[in-house]
Amino acid sequence: MASGAPLFSGLIAGIVGGILVGAISKSAHGVSGPAAGLAVIILTALITTPFETFLLAVVIGGIIQIILGFLRAGIIGYYFPLSAINGMLAGIGIIIFIKQLPFAFGYDGEWKGPDYHACMSDGNTFKALMQYFEHITAGAVIIAIISMAILLSWELYLTKKHKFFRLIQGPIVVVAAGIIFQLLTKSFFSQYHLSHEYLVHVPVANSVSSFFGQFTFPDFSQIGNKEVYILGVTIALVASLETLLCVEATDKLDPHKRVTPTNRELFAQGAGNIVSGMIGGLAITQVIVRSSANVQAGAESKISAILHGFFLLICVAFVPGILNLIPLPALACILLMVGYKLAKPALFVKQYRLGWEQFVPFIVTILGIVFEDLLIGLALGCCVGSATILIRNFKNSHFLHKQTSDGKQQIKISLSEDVTFLNKGAIIKELAAIPNDSYLTIDMSKCASIDYDVREAIGDFIISADDRNINVKVIQPLGRSSAKEEIYSKKLDKWVYALPVQSNPSTD
Known part of the structure; x- marks a missing residue:
């Protein structure tokens, strides 16, 4: 409803995501279907694009995802910091909690029908929440109290006392009680x-023909429309990114800490989108x-995801009237x-x-997701996480040791294992602080x-060291040929090379 698409299309996506994607995927707990992250994209697309043309874009998006899987693009998911992934989980949890409160209290204002769902997807979450509390329904509150009592009893007491209560889940009892x-x-x-x-x-179908009449097929006459390909690429990229992030987050929740093959997941999602778009x-x-x-x-295996797809199909096809009593x-x-x-x-x-x-990227991700959307929140969290890495590299590029001998300061700067251009600023700052009339060893x-940028900065410092009466000695890395350093020895008469002791360089 939030996507502005026919209701049955969402159910089809849930069925295909359960049965087909669940069967192909190797994720133990992942459940696929229509997602909120794509709702805005679909809603915007359907304003100017007929639904049948949109279905063609979904098929094209699925083909692109399969190609991404064969190209092993699934590795992208592993480059998101854990703090951002945890922030994504928490942010989604907060949004779920806030946006489900109106349902629990039975908000009876303008939320009835599709307008409500559109309202729930857009605008300021907290402002909307305050409006919802102005109207509550007594029957809804009673059901909410009963439901929470059942869920808490199952969670805190009953499942710990008998296996029966682990077999019959609390949510099923809540639905039945409702x-x-x-x-x-x-x-x-x-x-x-x-x-x-x-x-x-x-949607309730009165006959077999009316049930199958709810299926729609892509308009292949638009295969030459470039807008369809732009939409298909957009769907593929957003769906792939959201899938990879969800895979990473779901694997973190897995008690057995199993790792889902991400390239296989992209292939599964692509196959699912092709079939979903086709019907x-x-x-x-x-x-x-x-x-x-x-x-x-x-759940212990992907069988739960597959069965949920079959159960959804059975319920929609045979008992939609019972579902509409929930x-x-x-x-x-x-x-x-x-x-x-x-x-x-x-x-x-x-x-x-x-x-x-860890805490700052975590909080930034949550705030971005709650006040904007999933992708913006993750982008902000990853940017902050990257900034913390840069700051850490800035600080950890070298170690400074000082001592005084014969009235002169002897200073040793030991560079770390990998020195990149990111460390250039910190090293230049440290060299600029070396006092005049001192001895300096750069180890x-x-x-x-060592990046050329850093070597060039050190070389420039050595040239200027004469003017400050700083005596510089450089201890070169093991294994470097003297030919590689000729450019520096020719350029810098004062650059004195001293190789470290070969016997035990790890303790030098």
């Missing part, structure tokens, strides 16, 4: 009965909300628990104790690599 509440209040307590707007809305479904990604709910429910407040409480577990206070405490280099013996 349906029973609806049926009872309809007959006996009508003042607490929830109207149609507060219930699940699944009228939305674009597919792996979804962290469903995946984390899968982990929390105790109260939204009951589902809201289930997601409130999911959101809390993703953003529980213990995670914030843990990140804080790890130090500012490069531990260096495996």
